[in-house]
Amino acid sequence: MYQTEFPSHQDGAAPAGAGGYAGEAEFVPAPAVHTLPFKFHGSASEYFGIWIVNLLLSVLTLGIYSAWAKVRNQRYFYGNTELAGSRFEYHGQPLAILKGRLIALALLAPYTILSQTHPAAALGSLLLLFLASPWLIVRTLRFRMHYTSYRNLRFAFVGTTGKAFKYFIALPVLGLLSLGLALPWVQHEQRRFLMNNARYGQSAFQMPAMIGKWYSGYLIAVGAMMAAFTLLMLALVLIGGLGYLAGFGKDAGLIYLIGAGVFVYFMSLPIYAVGGQTLLAWLANEVWNASRLDEARFASTMRVSELIKLYLGNFFALIFSLGLALPWVRVRTLRYRLDHLAVLMPGGIEGFNAAVAKQEAATGEEVADFFDIDIAL
C-alpha cells in the first residue's frame, strides 16, 4: 500500500531527519533501508484479449490503428507494474506515434524496393542508417523515457546526439577494427552512456564501470554456445555412425546428411536466441545490482539457469503456437524480471523531485523500431 504518512507542507520536500550530518562528528544511525519489491499484476489471459483485438484492428485498418494499439499494449504493461503501492504509467500519444510510423514507412519503402533490384543501393541505405543511428537512438530514448512516469514524475534522457555519435559510431567502428575483441567493451560503454544519462525527476541514474562483467559474460556465453553446438554435432555424428553400422545404404545416408544439416540450421536459432537473450539479461542483472538512483540502490536476483529455462520456453512456445503465445511470453518474461527486482531505499520513496518539463516529439521511436535498433535497458 502507499505510505500512510506524508509531509505536512505541500511543497513536497523530503521528510526531515533522513540521516544528514549536521557538520559535527556525531554518530547518526543510518536510516533503515526499505526493500521495495516490484510486483506485476497482469495476467496472460487478460493480456491476450487486449493483444489479439488490437492486432486485428491494426490489420483491418492497414496499420493505421497500430499506433493506438501500441499505446494500449504499453499502458497495460506499465500500468500493471507496481512499486511501493504505485503504478507506472505510459503517456505516449497515438497521433505522434502514427506520424513516426508514417515517416518510418517513407524511409523503409525505398530501401525495400531498392534492395530487390540493386543490392549496392540497399547497402548504401544500410550505411546511411548506421550513420543516422545516434540521432535515432537519442530520439527514441528521449521519447520513451519522457513518456514514462512513476508517481507522476517523468523519467528523462539527457544524452546528446553528439555524444551518441561517439558511442554508436566511433566506438563500434573501433570495435570492428579490433576484430571484435573490443566489442564487449563497446557495448559496456554504450550501456553506461544510456544509464548515466537517464533521469527520474531531478535524480540521475549512475552505473559504475564494470568491464570485467562484460568480458566474463561474453566469454562464458560464447563458450556455452560453442559447447552446445559441439554437443549437437557429436550427437548427430553418433547417430549417423550408428546408422552406418546398422547397414543403411548411401541414399539413406545422403538424406540423413541433408536432414542433419537442416536440423543444425534450425537448432542454431534457439541456441543463438536463448544464449544472446540470457547474456543480455544477466548483464542487465549485474548492471542493476551495481547502479544507483541518488540514494536508492537496486537488487536484481535473476539467475542464469532460470533465464535459460525462461527463454527456451519462450522460443518453443512461439514456434509451436505460430506466434499466438506472444502475450503469454511477454507477461511471463516481465513477471520473471519484476519478481526478481527490488528497490533498496534508505528512507521513503517519496523523496524524489520533479525536473523542468519539456515536450518531446515521437519521430525517433518508431523509426528506430523498424530498423531493429535494440536499446533495451
Added chain:
Amino acid sequence: MIHLTAIYYDGRSSAAWPAELVIEHDRLVVKLSETRLSYALADIRVAPAVGRMPRRIDLPHGAALEVADGQGLAQLLAEKTSWLVYWESRLRLAALAVPVLCFAIWAGYRWGLPLLADAAAPLVPVATERWLAEQTLALLDERWLHPSRVPPERQLRLRNAFARLQREAGAHYDYRLDFRRGGPLGANAFALPGGQLVMTDELVALARNDMELLAVLAHEMGHVEHRHGVKGILRSSGLGIAVAMTTGDVSAIGGGLAGVPLALAELRYSRDLERDADDFALQSLTRSAVSPCHFPAILERLSANHKGGPEIPDWMTSHPQTRERMQRFDQACSKKR
C-alpha cells in the same frame, strides 16, 4: 453518493497522498487529509480503461490521481462501457478475433496486397522501368551471360517475325530482342521491364522452328505489357513492409525465421504472374498467324530438357507446373487444329 479511494500525486515530488473522490455539482472533488480540491469535469483528463488496472486522472497544474477501482470510476463518471474494453475483456469474444485475423491476413496477402501493388504500378514511369532493365541486364551480362553465337541472319529473321507478332497482338511497348549464350541459365527467355527481352542460344537450339520461339516471346510480351516486373517488385516489397508494419514492436523471433515463409509467399506471387503471362500468350497467339499449339510444344520440350532433377513441388517453384500450363492451351489448340 459514490466515494472512491485514490492516490494523489502533486507532480512536484514522488510523494503519494491518500485521497477520496466524489462528484459534487458536476465537479470532481478530491478530499485530501487537510485540503479539498475541486475541478470542473471539463478540466480533468481521465485515461481510457485498459484491462482491470488502476486508472489515471490528469488534473490541472501537473497533478494526477491514481484510482484503483476502475469500475467504480466508470460509475462515478457515468461512463458508457467502451466496445473495445468489452471485446478485450470477454475472452471467448476475443478468441474469435484469431480466425478473423487469420482470414484477414490471408485475404490481404492473396488479394489485397496484389491489388494495391497493381494499382501503384502505373505510377512508375516507363523510363524507370527501362533503367531497372538496364541495371539488371548489366548485372546478368557481368555474372552469367555471354555474347550470342546465333547467326545474324537467324536473329534478323526472328526479330522481323517478332515485330509482326507485336503488331498482331497490339503491343503497347517498344520491344528490343537480344540474344545471349545462357551458360548456367540454359535454355531460357526472360523479359525485363520496359520491353527488353532476352533469349538464350540454348533455347534457339532447342526449338524445332521459329514459331515455337515466337510462342515463348508472346509469353514474355505478357510480362512486359502487364508490367509484371514492377508489379512483382511492388508486391514483394509490400509483403516485407506489411510484415514490418503490423509486427512493428515484435522482435522476439527476428528476421531470420520470417525469411523462409516470406520467400515462399513471394513465390506464389511469381506463379500468379506466370499464369497471367500464359493467358496473354494464349490470347495474342490466337489473334496472330502463329498457332498457339507451339507454346505447349516448346513447354514440353523444355520440361524434357530439364528432366533428371528432383520433382519440385508446386508451392516451392516460381512457375506453375508444366502440365498445368499445357492444359490451358489444350482447348484452344484442338480448336485451331
